[in-house]
Amino acid sequence: MWNRILRRVFFIIPQLFAFSLLVFALAQWMPGDALTGSLTNLDNPWYIRYLQWVANMIRGDFGLSYTYRMPVVVLVGARFGNTLWLAVASLLLTYLIAVPLGIYAGRFNGSLGDKVIRFFNSISFALPIFIVALLLVWLFGFQLALFPTRGMPLLPESQTLLASLLNRVHHLALPALAFAFSASASTIQRLRSGIIEAKQEDYVLTARSKGVPESMVYRKHIFRNSSLPITALLGYDITGLIGASIFIEYVFAYPGIGRLFISSLESRDFSVIIAVLLIYGLAALVGTLVSDIILTIVDPRVRVR
Amino acid sequence: MEELKTEIASVTAGENRLSHEANEETKAVVDFRSMLGEFQKDKLAVVALGTLVFLLLFVFVGSLFFDETQVMQVDLLNRYASPGGNHLLGTDEAGRDVLGQLLLGARTSLVAGTAVTVLSGFVGIGLGLLSGYYGGILDGLLMRFIEFIMILPVSVLVLVLVSIVSEYSLFTFILLMSAFNWAGKSKVFRNRTRSEAKRDYVRASKTAGTNDMLIMIREILPNLSSLVIINTTMSLARNIGMETGLSFLGFGLPPAVPSIGNLLRYAISPTVFENYAWVWLPAATLIFVVLLCIIYVGQALRRAADARQMQGQ
Numbered sequence: 001m002w003n004r005i006l007r008r009v010f011f012i013i014p015q016l017f018a019f020s021l022l023v024f025a026l027a028q029w030m031p032g033d034a035l036t037g038s039l040t041n042l043d044n045p046w047y048i049r050y051l052q053w054v055a056n057m058i059r060g061d062f063g064l065s066y067t068y069r070m071p072v073v074v075l076v077g078a079r080f081g082n083t084l085w086l087a088v089a090s091l092l093l094t095y096l097i098a099v100p101l102g103i104y105a106g107r108f109n110g111s112l113g114d115k116v117i118r119f120f121n122s123i124s125f126a127l128p129i130f131i132v133a134l135l136l137v138w139l140f141g142f143q144l145a146l147f148p149t150r151g152m153p154l155l156p157e158s159q160t161l162l163a164s165l166l167n168r169v170h171h172l173a174l175p176a177l178a179f180a181f182s183a184s185a186s187t188i189q190r191l192r193s194g195i196i197e198a199k200q201e202d203y204v205l206t207a208r209s210k211g212v213p214e215s216m217v218y219r220k221h222i223f224r225n226s227s228l229p230i231t232a233l234l235g236y237d238i239t240g241l242i243g244a245s246i247f248i249e250y251v252f253a254y255p256g257i258g259r260l261f262i263s264s265l266e267s268r269d270f271s272v273i274i275a276v277l278l279i280y281g282l283a284a285l286v287g288t289l290v291s292d293i294i295l296t297i298v299d300p301r302v303r304v305r
Numbered sequence: 306m307e308e309l310k311t312e313i314a315s316v317t318a319g320e321n322r323l324s325h326e327a328n329e330e331t332k333a334v335v336d337f338r339s340m341l342g343e344f345q346k347d348k349l350a351v352v353a354l355g356t357l358v359f360l361l362l363f364v365f366v367g368s369l370f371f372d373e374t375q376v377m378q379v380d381l382l383n384r385y386a387s388p389g390g391n392h393l394l395g396t397d398e399a400g401r402d403v404l405g406q407l408l409l410g411a412r413t414s415l416v417a418g419t420a421v422t423v424l425s426g427f428v429g430i431g432l433g434l435l436s437g438y439y440g441g442i443l444d445g446l447l448m449r450f451i452e453f454i455m456i457l458p459v460s461v462l463v464l465v466l467v468s469i470v471s472e473y474s475l476f477t478f479i480l481l482m483s484a485f486n487w488a489g490k491s492k493v494f495r496n497r498t499r500s501e502a503k504r505d506y507v508r509a510s511k512t513a514g515t516n517d518m519l520i521m522i523r524e525i526l527p528n529l530s531s532l533v534i535i536n537t538t539m540s541l542a543r544n545i546g547m548e549t550g551l552s553f554l555g556f557g558l559p560p561a562v563p564s565i566g567n568l569l570r571y572a573i574s575p576t577v578f579e580n581y582a583w584v585w586l587p588a589a590t591l592i593f594v595v596l597l598c599i600i601y602v603g604q605a606l607r608r609a610a611d612a613r614q615m616q617g618q
Binding site for chain 1: 460553578593601
């Protein structure tokens with residue numbers, strides 16, 4: 001098993017290489033010199049320029065932003081934390097919503113609650129994420145005036161840690177909810193189907209006939225088996241999170257990388273575009289790597305001796 | 306993305322027999338006529354289909370009444386007029402009729418979404434068939450390449466492509482959107498073709514000397530018809546959503562062209578959002594209902610195919 005894991009980890013190297021080539025090719029297509037933000041170096045053959053670029057990146061030099069007139073690293077670094085907060089909050093909220101609902105729908109299959117859950121599932125599946133975001137803004141932000149709808153202002157240093165944390169959570173609530181509402185649909189569906197299938201398995205019948213209480217049957221046996229697809233796909237969820245975060249940060253004017261990406265696309269600030277593209281690609285590759293490793297570990301075809 | 310996830314889930318869960326309704330791969334194929342018969346029993350799905358047809362008619366017939374240049378004529382004296390009178394749904398910030406924009410925009414969005422689906426469908430199904438049927442080195446290479454594409458954050462790349470190619474027509478836009486869509490479909494169809502190609506009827510045809518292409522198109526493909534229909538329906542919904550999303554961010558159709566995404570862009574500004582809801586609310590509702598109907602029909606078709614398969618057709 002460790003053989004397979006090691007092979008999978010090493011496989012990321014050609015993936016990174018291929019991705020960096022792709023980004024490099026895109027950068028050539030862009031006017032000017034997207035990779036250093038300057039107009040030099042255009043005489044060298046492309047492989048020299050590629051190696052130069054990689055060398056620069058390793059040293060931490062991602063070029064200069066054209067619009068902001070500052071190193072791209074600084075610009076991105078300031079926003080990265082925000083997006084990370086949003087990502088963690090979104091994923092947490094998604095699983096918080098999806099797991100109980102999925103289990104309920106699977107366990108009480110066919111009941112009214114199950115039908116309601118499935119109905120809302122169809123809706124959230126159909127709605128593009130930015131429409132969900134807009135509707136949430138309208139409902140909670142304007143009609144009920146419960147949550148702030150824009151930005152992520154940081155409290156001054158003098159405020160207590162708790163106050164800063166609460167401020168953050170307050171501003172994260174709507175964006176994270178928008179993502180959770182949209183993303184929980186597939187998880188609920190998968191969990192529900194998994195539980196429905198598992199309910200019919202022999203080991204459940206055995207457990208029940210032994211006299212094991214129903215809730216323990218669910219906790220120990222059914223849930224353990226059904227939770228596999230969810231945990232394993234967590235890494236793949238990261239790629240979906242990337243696409244969604246762009247829309248969410250745009251609607252909520254949340255100062256994260258997604259917002260930066262859109263504004264740099266609008267202003268044709270190519271160095272920033274390239275840098276953000278690299279970050280997204282890296283996140284996607286690492287996410288799938290993690291998922292693949294988890295899948296390898298829990299693959300029932302691999303018997304541990 | 307969803308296709309990759311369902312495939313991974315089915316691989317790991319295969320041993321535990323935790324296949325589920327999202328798994329289109331390991332189930333046997335179903336004749337689509339019997340699937341339609343099963344579909345008709347689902348009343349809600351029939352209602353959804355009916356609503357969809359009605360909305361399509363509404364959009365396509367209604368848009369005939371509006372002339373694009375006239376609708377997009379800026380009329381600043383009429384800014385943000387409330388619904389009623391001359392303008393049934395009011396006007397937007399430049400005094401343009403909202404209803405006209407809605408219908409014309411919906412038409413463009415639907416046409417673009419359908420075009421992307423058809424294009425990526427042809428490429429995806431075609432490559433999948435060829436790759437699954439012939440196998441070999443090319444198949445292996447293609448699958449590696451496709452796996453790489455499927456991992457990448459596609460929406461991000463499409464955005465970058467759209468911003469690089471600054472001058473584009475509707476046709477180029479459709480091409481850009483289809484650039485990555487075909488990959489997932491290819492893989493799904495390739496896997497199915499591979500399992501079909503091992504079956505007896507294919508071997509019999511090969512022995513009889515039938516042309517490979519004929520085998521693929523006349524024999525294998527009809528057996529995949531249920532998969533084609535379900536897959537196409539779901540990707541239609543996704544593609545329409547993608548086009549709307551791109552326009553919403555400002556990277557779709559130019560602002561002078563009416564589109565649903567452009568109408569929704571107005572919702573970003575808080576004043577418009579709160580006070581002039583007639584500008585964006587109808588657009589949001591229309592796209593929501595259309596997508597909901599398409600997806601519900603797709604899910605119902607999938608359930609119908611599953612039910613038929615379990616009955617042994």
